[in-house]
Amino acid sequence: MTTRADDNPEAYAYRLGYFLGDGTGCGKGRECAGLILANWLAGRRKAVWISKSATLIEDAVRDWTDLGGSPADIQPLSKWKPDQPISMGDGILFVTYATLRSAGKCGMTRLSQVLGWMGDGFDGVLAFDEAHAMQNAAGSDAGRGVKPSQQGLAGLRLQLATPRARVFYVSATGATSVQNLAYASRLGLWGQGPDYPFPSRESFVSAMEAGGVAAMEVVARDLKTLGFYTARALSFDGVEYDVLEHALTPAQIEIYDAYAGAFRTIHHNLEAALTATGVNDASGQTNASAAKASAKSRFESTKQRFFNHLLMGMKAPTVIRAIEDDLAEGFACVIQVVSTGESLLKRRLEAMDPEDELVEGALTPRDYVLSYLEQAFPIHAQKIVEIDGNMVAEPLRDANGALVVSREAEALRDEAMIELMSLAPIPSALDQILWAFGDEVVAEVTGRSIRPLKASEGALFIEKRSASSNSSETRAFMDGEKDILIFSDAGGTGRSYHAAQTAKNQKRRRHYLLEPGWRADAAIQGLGRTHRSAQVSAPFFRVCTSDVHGEKRFTSTIARRLDQLGALTKGQRETGSQGMFREEDNLESPIARGALRGYYADLAAGRAAAMSYEQFSDWTALRLIDQDGVLLEELPPIQRFLNRVLALPIHMQNALFVEFMSRIADQTERARAAGTLDLGVETLRGERIEQVSTEDLWTCPRSGAVTRIIGLEVTDPVHILSAEEALDRNPDKLPMINSASGRAALISSRPMQMYDEEIVTLMRKVTRPSGSTYVEEGKFQASAWEEIEKPEFRRLWDEEANSLPKVTTTKLYLLTGLLLPIWKDIPSGNERIYRVTPEAQTAMIGRTVSEDGAAALRARFMVGTPKTPRDMLTAALGSTAPVDLGRGLTLTRRRVAGAARLEIDGADRGTIDGLKALGCFTEIIAFQLRVFVPHGEGVDTAAILGRIVADGSASRADRAA
Numbered sequence: 001m002t003t004r005a006d007d008n009p010e011a012y013a014y015r016l017g018y019f020l021g022d023g024t025g026c027g028k029g030r031e032c033a034g035l036i037l038a039n040w041l042a043g044r045r046k047a048v049w050i051s052k053s054a055t056l057i058e059d060a061v062r063d064w065t066d067l068g069g070s071p072a073d074i075q076p077l078s079k080w081k082p083d084q085p086i087s088m089g090d091g092i093l094f095v096t097y098a099t100l101r102s103a104g105k106c107g108m109t110r111l112s113q114v115l116g117w118m119g120d121g122f123d124g125v126l127a128f129d130e131a132h133a134m135q136n137a138a139g140s141d142a143g144r145g146v147k148p149s150q151q152g153l154a155g156l157r158l159q160l161a162t163p164r165a166r167v168f169y170v171s172a173t174g175a176t177s178v179q180n181l182a183y184a185s186r187l188g189l190w191g192q193g194p195d196y197p198f199p200s201r202e203s204f205v206s207a208m209e210a211g212g213v214a215a216m217e218v219v220a221r222d223l224k225t226l227g228f229y230t231a232r233a234l235s236f237d238g239v240e241y242d243v244l245e246h247a248l249t250p251a252q253i254e255i256y257d258a259y260a261g262a263f264r265t266i267h268h269n270l271e272a273a274l275t276a277t278g279v280n281d282a283s284g285q286t287n288a289s290a291a292k293a294s295a296k297s298r299f300e301s302t303k304q305r306f307f308n309h310l311l312m313g314m315k316a317p318t319v320i321r322a323i324e325d326d327l328a329e330g331f332a333c334v335i336q337v338v339s340t341g342e343s344l345l346k347r348r349l350e351a352m353d354p355e356d357e358l359v360e361g362a363l364t365p366r367d368y369v370l371s372y373l374e375q376a377f378p379i380h381a382q383k384i385v386e387i388d389g390n391m392v393a394e395p396l397r398d399a400n401g402a403l404v405v406s407r408e409a410e411a412l413r414d415e416a417m418i419e420l421m422s423l424a425p426i427p428s429a430l431d432q433i434l435w436a437f438g439d440e441v442v443a444e445v446t447g448r449s450i451r452p453l454k455a456s457e458g459a460l461f462i463e464k465r466s467a468s469s470n471s472s473e474t475r476a477f478m479d480g481e482k483d484i485l486i487f488s489d490a491g492g493t494g495r496s497y498h499a500a501q502t503a504k505n506q507k508r509r510r511h512y513l514l515e516p517g518w519r520a521d522a523a524i525q526g527l528g529r530t531h532r533s534a535q536v537s538a539p540f541f542r543v544c545t546s547d548v549h550g551e552k553r554f555t556s557t558i559a560r561r562l563d564q565l566g567a568l569t570k571g572q573r574e575t576g577s578q579g580m581f582r583e584e585d586n587l588e589s590p591i592a593r594g595a596l597r598g599y600y601a602d603l604a605a606g607r608a609a610a611m612s613y614e615q616f617s618d619w620t621a622l623r624l625i626d627q628d629g630v631l632l633e634e635l636p637p638i639q640r641f642l643n644r645v646l647a648l649p650i651h652m653q654n655a656l657f658v659e660f661m662s663r664i665a666d667q668t669e670r671a672r673a674a675g676t677l678d679l680g681v682e683t684l685r686g687e688r689i690e691q692v693s694t695e696d697l698w699t700c701p702r703s704g705a706v707t708r709i710i711g712l713e714v715t716d717p718v719h720i721l722s723a724e725e726a727l728d729r730n731p732d733k734l735p736m737i738n739s740a741s742g743r744a745a746l747i748s749s750r751p752m753q754m755y756d757e758e759i760v761t762l763m764r765k766v767t768r769p770s771g772s773t774y775v776e777e778g779k780f781q782a783s784a785w786e787e788i789e790k791p792e793f794r795r796l797w798d799e800e801a802n803s804l805p806k807v808t809t810t811k812l813y814l815l816t817g818l819l820l821p822i823w824k825d826i827p828s829g830n831e832r833i834y835r836v837t838p839e840a841q842t843a844m845i846g847r848t849v850s851e852d853g854a855a856a857l858r859a860r861f862m863v864g865t866p867k868t869p870r871d872m873l874t875a876a877l878g879s880t881a882p883v884d885l886g887r888g889l890t891l892t893r894r895r896v897a898g899a900a901r902l903e904i905d906g907a908d909r910g911t912i913d914g915l916k917a918l919g920c921f922t923e924i925i926a927f928q929l930r931v932f933v934p935h936g937e938g939v940d941t942a943a944i945l946g947r948i949v950a951d952g953s954a955s956r957a958d959r960a961a
Contacts, residue, residue: 015123017159017167017186019131019223021231024172024528025498025535029129032170033063036092036125039166040069044124045090048114050097050155052130054078055471057094060129064092082108086117093117097133101154111154115161126165128155131183132173138182138201155183173524178208178216187228189219197820207823214833221845222820225705234531238538244512246318246546248650256548257649258423259310259366260619263303264647266369266416267621270299273378273409300643302372307550307646309339312515313426315546319512320436322542327483331540332507334497335486336526337515341428342448347371349450349462358452358460366425373417379409429514430486437484439463443473445487445495470495480505487529498532498539509539516543549657550646587642587664591671595663596638598753600624601762604631607750610655619652620644666765667754670774684834686714687807691838697815698822698861705818709854710846712838714810720769723797727790730767735793740784743768744796747785751777769801813854816846825860827853852877852900869945873935876902885948887911891933896925902933902941904948918951919944 022028036047049060054076061071074092082104086093095114103109118124128134137152159167167186181189182201190198198204208215223229248256323333348367352358381396381404396404427435434442435454444451447470452460474495477485483505485497499506509530516523530539545551602608603616604624617623622636622644636644645653693711700706721729726746733746748764754774762777775783788796814836815826827849837843849857859878866875866883872891876883882890888906895901907915912922915931922931933948935941 014163014186015166016188016228017169017184019169019171019184019187019229019231021171021220021229023231023233024525025234025496025532026172026232027533028170028172029059029063030066032127032129032168033060033067033069035166035168036064036127037067037069039125044166046118046122047092047125047127048095048118049074049092049127050095050100050129052097052133054096054099056129060092060094077110077114080113082106082110082113084113086113088117097130097151097155100158101150111157114158118162118165121164122162123164124166125168126158126162127168127170128183129170131155131169131171132180134183135180138179152183156185159185172528178205187223188226189223197823199824203824211833218819218833218845218847222818225818226700226703226820234533236531236538239531240538240540242540242542244318244322244542244544246315246544248314248546248548252314253650255424255426256310256314259307259420260647260649260652262416262419262423264619264621265419266299266373269412269416270377271621273406273412299372300640302369303647304643305339306366306369308515309341309428310426311546311548311551312337312429313432315514315544316427316429316432319429319514319544320433323433323437323484323510323512326510330507331510332477332499332505333484333510333512334530334539335433335484335512335514336523336529337430337446337486337488339428339515340430340446340448340488342446342450345450345452358462366420366423369420370417373413373420377409377413377416379405379413381406381409433484433486441482441484443477443482443485445470445473445485447488478503478505480507483507487526495529496532497529498535499530499537500532501534501536506536508537511539511541512544513541514544548650548653550642550648550653587638591667592664593638594754595660595667596641597635598667599660599663600635601631601753605753607752608659610659611652616656619648663752666752669772670754684712684714684836686716688715689713689836689838690715691841692811695858697817697857700818700821703818707815707817707819707822709849709857710814710816710836710844712812712814712836714812716808716810718804718806718808720801720804722801723794726767726769726797727793733765733767734787735790736785737788737793737796738784739786742796743800744788744793745785747780751780769797769804813849813851814844814846815849815854815857816844819847822861825857827856869949870942872945872949873902873942877935885945889948891945902935904931904933907931914951915948918947920948 020028020031022031032049036049039047051057051060057074057076061074064074065071072091074094075088077086077093077095077099080086082102083106093114095110099110100114101110134149134152134155136149137156138148159165169184169187185201188196190196190201190204192199198207208219211218220229220231224231319335323335326333349358383394383396385394398404430446431452434444434451439453448465450462450464453463454460473482473485474497476482477497478500480503487495487497497509499509511527511530513523513527527541599608603611603613606613608616611619613624620641622641623632624635625631645656648656690713691710692713693709695709696706697709698707723744727735730746732749734749735744736747737744746767748766751762751764754761754763763774764777764780766773766775814834819826826847832848833845834848835843835845855874855877856879858874859876862871862875862878866872872883872885875881876891876893880893882892882905885891885904889911890905892903892905893900894903896903904915904920912929912931916922920931920933922929924930933941933944
């Protein structure tokens with residue numbers, strides 16, 4: 001793709017696209033069919049409908065025929081071989097993303113086949129249904145980096161090859177992060193020229209990351225204003241939510257703790273095996289980092305999967321009892337899971353002899369770890385060779401070429417396997433539910449080709465399932481033949497399980513989110529299966545969790561992505577999580593990472609109350625300090641920490657999590673006080689919010705929308721705790737007095753590590769009547785703070801509290817209205833977004849700017865040369881360029897002694913006295929007499945400039961006379 005200048009005769013413009021971001025269940029398929037029909041009636045009788053799976057053609061045909069079309073109008077691309085021309089004339093070509101990226105054996109790509117059918121100058125509808133399937137079109141630089149997806153690239157190539165096509169993006173979950181919007185190249189967010197808000201995709205991503213979730217929300221809102229985007233959601237009136245928490249029984253805690261002990265053994269045996277096989281040397285240092293990383297990364301993923309399955313299995317009895325109660329009350333139950341355990345089942349069956357009997361013990365999450373120990377535990381001796389200066393491990397072979405097995409490592413593996421095999425098996429939650437109610441009551445839409453069922457006498461047997469079982473099971477549930485439905489990702493897109501007006505089964509749905517998984521878009525798609533348009537009743541959602549603190553590992557990633565997802569797809573992030581995940585569930589935020597680094601330092605120094613460093617290192621096999629006792633530069637990332645905590649005994653991980661979460665709360669408080677906390681669109685609150693000024697800044701020539709600068713004054717009462725209340729709320733802090741100032745404070749009894757801007761600092765929290773601050777340990781030790789008795793503390797605290805002002809008034813400027821087209825022109829430094837409702841005014845959303853930032857914007861969007869004193873002041877305050885005042889005088893904004901001043905240049909001795917008489921003042925700086933115009937609070941600078949300009953005009957008139 002080459003870009004050409006606008007005046008190049010071979011240049012062509014791309015028709016801008018449209019994004020339909022309506023929520024799941026709103027009827028996007030029907031809207032897509034309606035758009036194609038509108039173009040069909042206008043004579044554009046060719047369209048391409050791209051979707052996620054081949055089975056969704058049934059829904060496309062349903063939507064098209066409901067609008068009066070013929071089923072024969074829609075044909076799948078799979079009907080033709082890749083090397084065949086598509087013989088259909090007019091019609092709708094149904095393509096899947098997987099097909100679009102593929103090629104035939106002849107080398108002909110499906111993309112070129114589709115383009116051949118579309119023909120030159122195609123201007124019909126190009127509909128990308130479930131457009132989020134292209135979300136990795138640009139790849140990612142995060143971590144080790146991810147290459148762009150082939151189907152994302154195929155979608156981009158199709159858009160580039162059809163500049164006049166009417167591109168229609170359709171998705172309830174457009175992207176889980178701002179980088180994943182790369183596929184939406186026709187939305188007009190980035191491009192060369194003044195019509196685009198950002199010059200490139202990279203600059204768009206950079207700006208959104210700087211602005212955080214709130215910036216994404218504003219982008220979504222402004223795209224709607226510009227007419228490129230619609231994102232409606234079904235009303236949640238009638239929808240109910242709750243959390244179904246399973247408290248582990250003493251027996252389950254005993255089992256969990258036993259598994260934690262087994263993993264401790266595996267950790268230690270793994271390190272010993274790496275040494276025995278030669279990957280580590282005797283001191284524990286690695287000889288070959290690649291071999292060690294390979295062995296450990298596979299173990300970590302296996303362990304994470306194991307504990308996820310274990311917790312799901314332990315929660316299953318509570319879920320089963322809840323479902324029994326629901327059925328008795330007349331509900332129809334829908335259970336959402338991600339994993340099915342089919343791969344584990346197939347491996348077990350392949351390893352069994354034909355005469356062996358299938359037992360529950362062969363179908364438990366434990367087998368994931370046993371498979372790892374059998375197949376991936378390092379038992380083969382390694383030799384270390386140097387290749388291009390790098391130490392690389394290679395398997396050691398004997399004279400016959402056979403791999404040499406380390407007997408020591410093999411014994412370590414067998415020890416770990418024996419310990420695991422002695423523990424009680426916990427079947428998967430999916431199988432437990434299926435066995436509890438029977439397949440005649442449970443409809444399973446998971447895509448499993450085989451599954452284990454229980455006969456009436458309790459024996460297990462394997463049932464083979466056909467490829468059409470998903471469709472038949474869905475029909476059985478919707479027709480009321482079965483009252484329970486379990487679905488996984490295979491049934492989480494496009495299908496409907498709601499209490500539809502057209503369905504026989506119109507019982508209210510009770511939707512259990514048993515396993516949210518790791519993908520926010522899949523979780524949202526799943527929740528939307530039971531809440532859809534044309535339903536007779538709204539669903540009841542239940543999030544299934546346990547009292548195991550480590551389970552937060554399984555909601556942290558999804559919570560973070562749901563925050564971003566709600567912002568990108570609805571313009572308000574609360575809609576993404578639908579109220580079921582809280583802010584504190586996000587354990588992968590920058591604040592959480594900073595808190596963890598500080599907590600590591602406290603663990604290493606023995607200041608953590610939950611456990612000693614030796615105990616932490618022994619149970620988690622995580623090393624935080626080097627041989628000299630210095631904190632490592634590269635500390636374990638938060639994902640690894642959470643994984644290792646999950647494998648601790650219950651009482652240990654709960655104690656560790658309580659302490660860690662308190663650190664997150666402290667870091668959050670500091671970020672909020674500093675104004676760096678990413679809260680999305682914050683609601684500006686105050687006892688009184690008054691709008692004191694309004695000025696139009698810019699009008700969009702395309703939409704007519706206006707950008708305004710609103711001046712606000714916010715008055716708030718000051719809530720000051722009494723000494724008694726402060727002591728009650730801070731039992732862990734000591735009452736102290738500063739002997740130099742005589743002021744009282746409550747100060748942490750011991751310091752804690754805080755992580756700020758790549759630096760770990762030992763700090764204490766200082767709570768005073770006027771608020772809380774943090775002081776570095778070194779400064780605290782050198783300060784005049786000393787302990788005092790509580791009666792004296794109460795007296796000093798209450799005296800100061802009574803003397804403080806009872807209200808505060810803050811002035812700020814809000815840039816509101818359409819922001820996206822001028823985003824790159826807004827002064828950076830504070831990207832906070834507020835929702836404000838001033839007294840006697842309607843609500844507004846905008847980005848806060850400082851007084852200097854507001855002045856810079858006024859100057860930037862001023863048209864022509866400033867003529868009036870007010871315009872001259874605006875131009876001077878908004879830039880450092882001189883403003884002509886006439887008579888050879890210019891006004892320039894300069895910084896003097898760190899403060900902004902307005903200076904008049906060009907004044908001679910005869911003019912200075914006159915300027916002083918008009919309100920200016922002089923000052924000698926570095927042996928030079930300089931003239932300044934006063935400005936600031938309470939000064940009418942424009943009136944002074946008016947007198948100067950008028951005086952100049954009068955002088956010119958006198959001379960002319």
